[in-house]
Amino acid sequence: MQWQIWQRSGPQELSGKVRHTLLSQFSMDSPTAARLRFLQKSGRFARRRVKFIRIFDPALIVSSQVAGLKYDDLAATAHCKALLFNGHIETDGELYLTHSV
Numbered sequence: 001m002q003w004q005i006w007q008r009s010g011p012q013e014l015s016g017k018v019r020h021t022l023l024s025q026f027s028m029d030s031p032t033a034a035r036l037r038f039l040q041k042s043g044r045f046a047r048r049r050v051k052f053i054r055i056f057d058p059a060l061i062v063s064s065q066v067a068g069l070k071y072d073d074l075a076a077t078a079h080c081k082a083l084l085f086n087g088h089i090e091t092d093g094e095l096y097l098t099h100s101v
Helices: 016-025 030-035 071-075
Strands: 037-045 048-056 083-090 095-099
Touching (some): 016 048, 037 071
Antiparallel strands (some): 048 083, 083 095
16 A cells, blocks of 8 residues: 555545536535535546545534545445535546436
């Protein structure tokens, strides 16, 4: 396992591009998008390096648990209601998002 110290761990604010995608592609309002957070992990999609992202609403998670939350934690039953979108970011910056089921 390699440590990638340049990648921040823990929940992060949405980037401008991610917020814009939520507003335009999913018709989300700006105040709602502003409160959302995302977690990421590096991986491969169709043999390409990507960053997988999960966008969630931290208001739906006990506040003491949000800071220590990891990417894979959002798939757990306890947090699945907070997970809103899954996707990935290509190395060229192209963003792909889908609604979480």
